[in-house]
Amino acid sequence: MQNTIIEAGRSEKHYWKDLWRFKELLVILALRDITVKYKQTFVGIAWAIFRPVLTVSVFVFAFDKVAKIENKSTIPLQVIIFTGVIFWNFFSISFQQVSNSITNNANLVSKVYFPRLLMPISSVAVPLLDFIVGFAVMIPFLIYKGFPPTINILFVPFFLILSFFASTSLGIIFASLNVQYRDFQQIAPLIVQYGFFVCPIAYPIASIQEKSWYPIYQWVNPLAGVIEGFRWCLIPNYQDFHWNTIIPSVIFISITTAASVIFFRKKEKSFVDYI
């Protein structure tokens, strides 16, 4: 028989076991988000195709045709932008979904117990599905542009997992703070907006690699390494794989993930009192 002890400030011994026990709820919450997103739409899941294609077209128009960004690599800018946008959409949407995951599920928080970590995790389902669809559209485009995927494509999941941890850990911190201070609801979209320009999404990292501040940049912007790694997987002869771009990212993301989970667990018991 299951034994539960409830005590002030006691960290639940069975937390991780509980999280596992509720895995079905995780799946169902994820399915809920996906179903709800495309309910009462005419083209349904096809939006997952339209959105990235339209975004990429606009960015190509703006950065390649109008702004004429200097491209130091041999790769056409369209390819750079497409790979960047697919990645960035996943990161930014997961981050925003996770940030709002607790407040969006306020009715659950105040009425029923389950490990609260389920809510942020399950809210990554929608961006993940979008990513998969976008990815499937991108591959034919890359082949058409003369960049058929190589064996490197097998490393995509690794970078996907890295970006999952990056967006979720940042999102979890925002989600916990958002419960008490809704200011974070306002800040999250700003981060996404500015992040797009700060990270090498619409331009290749080669454009900034020679700058004197680049070594600092790669330490403070953990995403840059992940994006570059992602491109390395997809674009043949992109650049040599640089361990020194990815290692800072891995260290940075591991630390934030651990910190965010500790922070979240500390805060989660008081969610109901502030929500």
Added chain:
Amino acid sequence: MTVIEAENISKKYIIDHKSGNVKGNTIREIVTDNFKNFFKKKVENEISHEDFWALKNVSFKINQGDRVGIIGSNGAGKSTMLKVLSRITEPSEGRITIKGRVASLLEVGTGFHPELSGRENIFLNGAILGMKRQEIKDHFDEIVDFAGVEKFLDTPVKRYSSGMYVRLGFAISAHLEPEILIVDEVLAVGDAEFQRKCLGKMKDASNSGRTILFVSHNLTAVQGLCNKAMYLQKGSLLEMGETNLVLANYLSNIQKTALESSWDNLENAPGNDKVRLKKIKLSPDYLDNLKHIDVRTSFKIQIEFWNMMENDNNLNVSLHLNALTGECIFNIGTPSISLKKGIISAECKIPANFMNDGSYAISLMIVKDKSTVVHNFEEVLIFEIEDYREETTWYGKWPGYVRPMIDFPINQLEY
């Protein structure tokens, strides 16, 4: 076997008060306030914190198979208690040990998503309440049947009527099979038929050995369903024990609406220059151990008034017993007799097993010569009669204003 043991649990909330001038909370006001304070040395609107104890040092033990009703007036801490027990919020102090799987039902249809269909919501809500997918599948047909929504399974619940919504919500939770079930006032919603179904289902659950904790304002339901009751007042556990005893104490506490009104001097007594009321008193013949009036209690109504009219007059007292909704239940009058100036008394006895449960008001009229009203004392006394039933499985409101015990035999004539 003890399945729930609570030791000194307390739950504290911190309430913020703004002292000084009362200031608003909108962005504009906060900005302007801070702007003003920036130039002033002294901060006027300091925020003071006050501790509010929703629960204070509550300890109890609940055995397996107990059906515990939690009663208390609004703000007594009942809901906080359930939230702490179902781990939605953690206690500020104390410790609770729970043996077994807990399911809490603090709301009907928790987590229903309006866009999703009935079918999808069954799985969603079931999972939220802690059911396994297989369990939900096994009970799926029963749930649909119980809720009576076969036709609308694939309709989004946003298009459901509120009745269908509630029925579906309850149907799912009724098929939960936890060892400990925690239920909050879910019966407050829905019609009489639905309430009957809910209580029946809870009774079934308790018969199969499950432990139930149940918060309700429907004392009839608590009485019928629970073998133990917990009486909370202002966050403290006042009493826990056998349902009837605890209920009786609770009722006598809340029935302290004075059963007697009396006035010592003529100046402040109600009335006019001819008659003034001196006393009205309701004296119940309490059943043993009880200190409240229920449907089995007979009671006397005693009236005294000052007659200030100089000559002898034929007077009688007319008593109206009204429901609080305004309808008159009955009107009785004393004989009209010749009375001198002085103090007059009248008394009547209302028999047991006559009035139904409810709230009632007494109005009095002093009548001269059987025709002229000298004064009308409206609603001079308000009192309540509580429900009492034995051996029943139905807990809805007993209809009618009277509940006379009339012999009503039934026979089988042919077979």
